[in-house]
Amino acid sequence: MPLVELAPRPPKALSALSDVLMSRRAYAEAAPLLRRLVDVTPDDETARKRLYNALYGQSDFAGAEAVCRDWTKASRDSAEAWYSLGTSLYALGKL
Secondary structure, X not given: OOHHHHOOOOHHHHHHHHHHHHHOOXXXXXXXXXXXXXXXXXXXXXXXXXXXXXXXXOOOHHHHHHHHHHHHHHOOOXXXXXXXXHHHHHHOOOO
């Protein structure tokens, strides 16, 4: 049984496993872990950026837009959040 199933909310385990999956470009497998990581550590901008990257990497631009909108609400002064939102909107043809 995987560690994540035994203890579903350890941020370090979620981060480490998602790092491995992202490095393998297994975006679809990394996204649920990163969603959970963002839920557990909502102030972690790196987790939010990685979730955006996982969704964008799958061409889930609508999902990336939703994540970026939440990110800009949580971190209004984050240039990275606003840039990521812009790239999502552009990919969707909304800009």
